[in-house]
Amino acid sequence: xxxxxEQNEKFASYANPERLVSTEWLAAALADGAIADGKLVVVESxxxxxxYETGHIPGAVKIDWHTDLNDEVTRDxxxxxxxxxxxxxxxxxxxxxxxxxxxKSNWWAAYALWVFTLFGHDDVRLLDGGRDKWIAEGxxxxxxxxxxxxGEYPEVERNDAPIRAFKDDVLAHLGNPLIDxxxxxEYTGQRTHxxxxxxxxxxRGGHIPTAASIPWARAAAEDGTYRNREELEALYLGEAGLKxxxxxxAYCRIGERSSHTWxxxxxxxxxxxxxxxxxxxxxxxxxxxxxxxxxxxxxxxPAAFASN
Amino acid sequence: MRKLEEMSTNTLPAALAEIVDDFQALTExxxxxxxxxxxxxxxxxxxxxxxxxxxxxxxxxxxSPLFLTIESEKNTEVPNGPRAYRLxxxxxxxxxxxRGFAGVLxxxxxxxxxxxILAVPDDMPELLGLTRAITPLRMRGMTAMxxxxxxxxSAASRLEH
Numbered sequence: 001x002x003x004x005x006e007q008n009e010k011f012a013s014y015a016n017p018e019r020l021v022s023t024e025w026l027a028a029a030l031a032d033g034a035i036a037d038g039k040l041v042v043v044e045s046x047x048x049x050x051x052y053e054t055g056h057i058p059g060a061v062k063i064d065w066h067t068d069l070n071d072e073v074t075r076d077x078x079x080x081x082x083x084x085x086x087x088x089x090x091x092x093x094x095x096x097x098x099x100x101x102x103x104k105s106n107w108w109a110a111y112a113l114w115v116f117t118l119f120g121h122d123d124v125r126l127l128d129g130g131r132d133k134w135i136a137e138g139x140x141x142x143x144x145x146x147x148x149x150x151g152e153y154p155e156v157e158r159n160d161a162p163i164r165a166f167k168d169d170v171l172a173h174l175g176n177p178l179i180d181x182x183x184x185x186e187y188t189g190q191r192t193h194x195x196x197x198x199x200x201x202x203x204r205g206g207h208i209p210t211a212a213s214i215p216w217a218r219a220a221a222e223d224g225t226y227r228n229r230e231e232l233e234a235l236y237l238g239e240a241g242l243k244x245x246x247x248x249x250a251y252c253r254i255g256e257r258s259s260h261t262w263x264x265x266x267x268x269x270x271x272x273x274x275x276x277x278x279x280x281x282x283x284x285x286x287x288x289x290x291x292x293x294x295x296x297x298x299x300x301x302p303a304a305f306a307s308n
Numbered sequence: 309m310r311k312l313e314e315m316s317t318n319t320l321p322a323a324l325a326e327i328v329d330d331f332q333a334l335t336e337x338x339x340x341x342x343x344x345x346x347x348x349x350x351x352x353x354x355x356x357x358x359x360x361x362x363x364x365x366x367x368x369x370x371x372s373p374l375f376l377t378i379e380s381e382k383n384t385e386v387p388n389g390p391r392a393y394r395l396x397x398x399x400x401x402x403x404x405x406x407r408g409f410a411g412v413l414x415x416x417x418x419x420x421x422x423x424x425i426l427a428v429p430d431d432m433p434e435l436l437g438l439t440r441a442i443t444p445l446r447m448r449g450m451t452a453m454x455x456x457x458x459x460x461x462s463a464a465s466r467l468e469h
Contacts, residue, residue, distance in 0.1 A: 048372070048402070048403060048404060048405050048406075049340065049405055049441060049442060049443075049446075050340060050343060050344050050347065050404035050405045050408065051402060051403075051404055053340075053341070053344050053404065054344070054347075054401070054402075054404050066441075066442075066443050067440070067441055072440070103402065
């Protein structure tokens, strides 16, 4: 049974207001005992595997992107059986309302939300502003780790196609809108990795032909919340030139920053078809014979790859 | 995970060898918990360094901002012996993994001689048994931290007489 959706002016302007909750709303829900009676499951998902342990929202459980959501051997996500086991162990049932939050303006939280969506989890929401906003507002934290009653989660086959693009999908997509959410230096090819993330690089620098450069953080305000609808439209419809009904693919380096953008396009602006290319630059920049454009210009699709 | 036998532990200073043993004796979740304790145990910078961030060097390979420096001082245990090296680290509270690694290196190497520090194998971080729980990027960050310490100690020790 779903927990009631938050109503406020900012969220109401978004295409899917039910996908976000504010820190005030969550604090009130906690005070209401929503976690205690199992209606709501709060999940923290951070980049730093130990951050949750230093203090988290009371009652929140931890899901780690690396050890919980990624397959240990293949570069892929866990399968339906592993996801069911994970969810149940965190007290999540198929009909639970799940609210996810995390560090760095919800990079990893948005990534976790995207993985939940691959499994078709119906009611999964993001805490607008994430961990940093909750802390900045002086709200309660605890180091007590909850031991939730196991949830009931069926083995669901992951449905990648609607929201996940693979390299071949992107090749077939060339000519349609792409959003590159990496830093400008990565986009132009000056760098083959993020400023603070050396080594997770690629053999070639640049971007996928015609991709618009909209670094992910531009969708976030100073306090880590999503910008309002008008600002997001100026960014993606104005600057990037997307049009209503476009089929869009977003990418970054490994798919985590682009999950943040995917969320904005899909749920806040309401694009029906938005896929996250999680292979991203660590695949494209290392792949043989895929077209790349260097420099600040979007470039064009080479004739040999122009399929439509 | 690499086993102790595969890498010579003879070259690990006693304190560091003990830390490695402690990690290896634990299950993975407990290893992470121990790393968290090291993150809490990392000492604050002394006042004179706090006010002078320019005296610290950033290890850019770390995913979170990590700054470190070394200083040498007279050996208090062996008169006229080789100088003792002190290690100083600065990392934000919200980067517990990075702090934890710094804490391990501090407890394992602080106050040792250049010879002892330089003998630590470059891939020592792999001995902690965290390579599955922690992303390769972070493991590289820790290796880079150790490498930076060794480079600085090596440079400073050339000035010793």
